Amino acid sequence: MRMDRRHHILVCTFFIWVLLLTGCATEHRFVKKVAFKDKNKVVMTFAGPVDETWAKDVANYSVYEKQDPDILLKITDIALSPDKRTVTLTFEDALNQDQAHILTVTEMMSAGRSQGTAILTVKKLYFGYLFSILIGAMIINNFVFTKYLGLCVFFGTSQKKTTAVGMGITFTIVIVFASMMSWFLYQFVLKPYHLDFLQVVVFIGLVSLSVQAVDTILRKVNPALFKAFGVYLVLVIANCIIIAVPLILADNEYNAWESLMLSLGAGTGFLIALFLMSSVREKLELANVPPTFRGLPIAFVVAGLFALAFLGFSGMSIF
Amino acid sequence: MAPTTKTNKELFVNGILNENPIFRLALSMCPAVGISTSVMNGLLLGIAVLFVQVFSSCTIALIKDYIHPRIRIPTYTLTIATWVTVIDLVLAAYVPVAYKAMGIFVKLIVAFAIITMRLEMFACKNTVTASFWDGLGMGLGFMFAMMTLGFVRELLGMGTLLGYDILGFRPLLFFALPAAGFFLVGLMMAMFNYIEVVYNRRKKGL
C-alpha cells in the first residue's frame, strides 16, 4: 500500500516537471531564461555576465511575432542589471503576449568572448496556459451559468446537496473519459479522412459508449460505489454539456493536454454549479415562497442571480 | 401503453398547449435561456427542432416493428443524430449568417430530452400519421415558446423585432443580457402556473 502511494506521487511529480520544463527551457545554452514582463518588456537572463557595449546595442537584437517574420518590433530601451546577467528590452508598443515571439540575439559577448547567436522563442508558460483553460472552463466561462448548457439535468438534480455532489462527480468522470475518446477519434480518424460532418453521430455514440463502459466497470470493480452513483449515469447522457465539450474541442483544434484541461474544467464547473445551487435550494425549502413560484420558477430566478454574479468573472484572465 | 385514441387535431394542440415542452414539461431549457435573445433565433431553432422531431417520429413509427427491443435507445439516438446532421448541414449551407448566430445549439438538438422522450413515449407505439401530428405539435410548441421568449427579450431589451426598429429606444437593456433568460423563463413558468390555478378555481366555482 505504501509502495503504491509513493509510486503515485512519483508519477505526479514527473508530469508536473514535464509540464514546467516545456514552459521554461530555452534553445541556447548561454541563455537561461527568457520571458515577457509587464505589457511591453522582454527579460533575458544569461548564464554569465555579458559585455555592456554589446548588450546596449540595439542592432544585436531582433524580435518579431512568430507568424509575422517580416515585421520587426521596435526596441526603445535596453536595460542591463548591475550584475550584468539580466537584459530587459522595452518595446514601443504593447506586445501581444498570446502569440509566441521569436527573439534573435546575435554574437552574445561575454568577457570578450563570443557565445554565438541565439534564436529564442518567447512565450507564456505553457503550464499557465493549461491552468487558464481549466479555470476558464470551471469558473470564468462556467458551462451552466455563462453558456446555459446542461440545464435540464442541472435543475433536476440540484434539490439536495448529496444528489448534487453525486451527480457532479459522476459527470466529471464520464465527461473526461468521453471527451478524450472523442478528441482522439476526431483528430486521428474524422479529420484526416474529411468526415467532419459525422461529428454529431460519432460523438453521441462515443458518449453512450463511455456511459455504458463506466457503468459496467463500476458494477464489477466497486459495487458499493455503483450503488451510490449508478443512478446518475443514465442522466449523464441527457446533459448537453457532454456533447458540447467534444464539439468545442474539435472546433478549437486543442491538443491532448488542453482537451484534458477543458473537459476536467467543464466537469468540475458543473459540480460547482450544482453544489452552489443545491445549497440555496435546500434553504429555499424553508422559505415562504408564493405558491405559483414554488419549485422550478423560483429555481430559475435563483439561477439567474447566480448567472449575474458569474457575469462578473467574464473576460477575466489569469496568467 | 396502448396506441393513442386522440384525434390528430387533439395531438397537435396537445403539444402546443397542454404539454408545451418548455413551459409545461420543463424540458430542453438550454436554448430557451441561451439564445432566446431575438425572435429570429427562436424561429430558426424552432424550425430545426420541428424538422428533427417530425422526421425522427415518422422514421421510428415506420420502422418500429423491426427494432429489436434491446437496441431501442441506440436506434433512437442514431435516428435523431442523423436528422440533426442533415438539418445542421442544410442550415450551414443556405442560411450561413443565422446559423452562426445560433452557434453550437443546432448540433446540440441531438441531446434535447424532448425528442427522445416523444420517440419513447409515443412514436414507437403509434402509426406514422399519429406520430407525424404529435411531432408537429411538439415542434411547434417548442417554436412557439422560443418565439415568445425571443419576442419579449428582443422588444424590451433592444427595442426591435426581427431586426426592425419598433420602439426607437431600449426600454430595459437588462432583458438583452445573457443572464436575463433565466429570470424570464422563471417568470413565464410562474405565469403558466398562475393561469392554471385560476382556471382550476373557476372550474370548481362553476
Add this chain to the structure above:
Amino acid sequence: MKQILRITIGLTISCLIAGSIMGLVFTITAKAKKHNEHLNVQETMLALLGYTKANPAPSDLRFHSVYRYIIEDGEAKYIGYMVPVKKGATEGYELVVINLAGKFVEKLEVPISPEAAIEEGERETALKTVLRHPKTFTYADTTIIARLGDKQLAYLLPGEFPGFKTFISVMLALDPNFKILGLEIMEHEEDPGLGAEIEQEYFKNQFKGKSFEKVKRLKVIKEPLPDKYKRYLETKKWKKGMFSEQEIESIRSKYQDHDIYALTGATISSRSVTNGVKNIIKKFAYRMGKLNKVIASQHIAVTF
C-alpha cells in the same frame, strides 16, 4: 446467439442507411455552402465600398486577390506574395518572393487559374509544384484589391484579433492612401447587449474616414457619444432631409480626427477592436509599401 446476430445485423443496416443519408446531404450541400459563403463575402465587400441594391456596382469593378505565404528554407525565411498577373489576354498567377528586409529574391510562375486560386487547397497543390522539397510554406492572409476601370479603388482586408471573450473577425476597406473606407464585423462572440454592440452602426462607422496618420495614434475614450454624431453615424436610419449637405460636412470634419468613443459597459471590447484595426492597418501599410516597390522595380505586370 441468434439474438446477437439479429442485433448486429440490425445495427449495421441502420448505420449504413444513416451514413448514406448523411453522406448524400453532405455532398449536395457542400457546393451550396461554399457558394453562399463566397456570395456573403462578396456582398460585404460591395457594401463596404458603398454599393447597395439601390446603388449597384458599376460593371467594370474588378476584385483581384493577393495571397501571402511565409516560406521557410531551412533557417531562412521569406515572404511569398501570390499576385495575379497579365499573361497575354488571360490572367495567371506569379509568386513574388521577398526576403525579410523587403529585397526581391525570385519570381516564380504558378500554374493555376484565377477561378481555382480561390480554393486554399488548390493553391497549395499548385505552389507545391514550384516550391520543391526543402522549402516549406504556410498560408498567412489574403488581400483583395478593388479596381474600377483603370484606377485602384480600395484594399479589402479580412482580419482577426482577440476580443473580450473569443476572436473577432472583421473586414476592413482602405483607400490607396490607407484611409479607412469602412469596417464590417464578420464574426464575434461578445456578450449580447454589451460587447455585441460592436456590430452596431454607431460604433463601427466611427472608423470611417480616419486617415492613416490618425489611425497610427487611434485611442478609445470613455466619453458619452454625442447625440448628433450618433444620429449621423446610423446611416441606415437616415430619413430624407434629416441632415443638410452642410451639416454632414461639418459633422464629418469635426469628428474626422476624433478618437473612438467607447461603448457603454464594453470598454474592453471597444479597445480590442480599435487596437486590432490599428495593427492590421499598420502591418498592411508596411507590407504593401515593400511589395509595391518590388513590383515597380521588377516590372511585374500585375493586374491590380
